[in-house]
Amino acid sequence: MLEVFVREFETYGKNMTLQEVHDCLDEIERIPGFPLITGGIDLAKSHMRSGLERLAYALTIITVATFTGWIVAQFLGFRPGDLVKVEMDPLVRCLLRLAASFVGVFGFSQMYNSSPKMAATAGCVGAVANTLRLELVDLAGLAPAVAVFIVLALPLGLIIARTLTDRRFRICS
Numbered sequence: 001m002l003e004v005f006v007r008e009f010e011t012y013g014k015n016m017t018l019q020e021v022h023d024c025l026d027e028i029e030r031i032p033g034f035p036l037i038t039g040g041i042d043l044a045k046s047h048m049r050s051g052l053e054r055l056a057y058a059l060t061i062i063t064v065a066t067f068t069g070w071i072v073a074q075f076l077g078f079r080p081g082d083l084v085k086v087e088m089d090p091l092v093r094c095l096l097r098l099a100a101s102f103v104g105v106f107g108f109s110q111m112y113n114s115s116p117k118m119a120a121t122a123g124c125v126g127a128v129a130n131t132l133r134l135e136l137v138d139l140a141g142l143a144p145a146v147a148v149f150i151v152l153a154l155p156l157g158l159i160i161a162r163t164l165t166d167r168r169f170r171i172c173s
Contacts, residue, residue: 102126
């Protein structure tokens with residue numbers, strides 16, 4: 001069985017483009033995403049059994065996929081390389097990032113049965129935040145963690161602080 005896999009890889013695998021390899025690996029990253037998020041939501045709602053089951057399932061998938069990828073890479077002698085740098089006009093790249101971020105967040109919101117209006121709102125917020133984060137990393141040369149702090153953590157913290165100190169938003173007196 002293993003000989004057949006190696007022969008097939010030697011025939012077809014070495015002719016794969018970088019995009020095809022990335023697409024295969026990207027699918028592995030998406031598989032455990034849904035149980036991770038729903039497991040976190042279940043734990044937040046105090047549904048311990050279902051939350052822990054989903055998190056255990058996601059952890060199992062991640063662990064098996066990681067070890068399988070590592071073993072295959074070691075066996076076949078794969079070595080990571082740099083991604084090909086795509087030269088593109090910064091405005092076009094920004095617009096493409098906006099569109100891709102909107103579609104990603106909109107689709108993710110639809111997965112949780114959000115109304116189209118709510119999903120579109122989430123898509124707009126996600127598109128602006130993610131594009132700003134990516135542009136800060138690329139154009140300003142900021143570290144990714146600093147860009148996330150500027151785009152997400154700082155504004156969110158200020159909004160929460162404002163909400164907690166404003167009497168109009170107080171639930172308990």
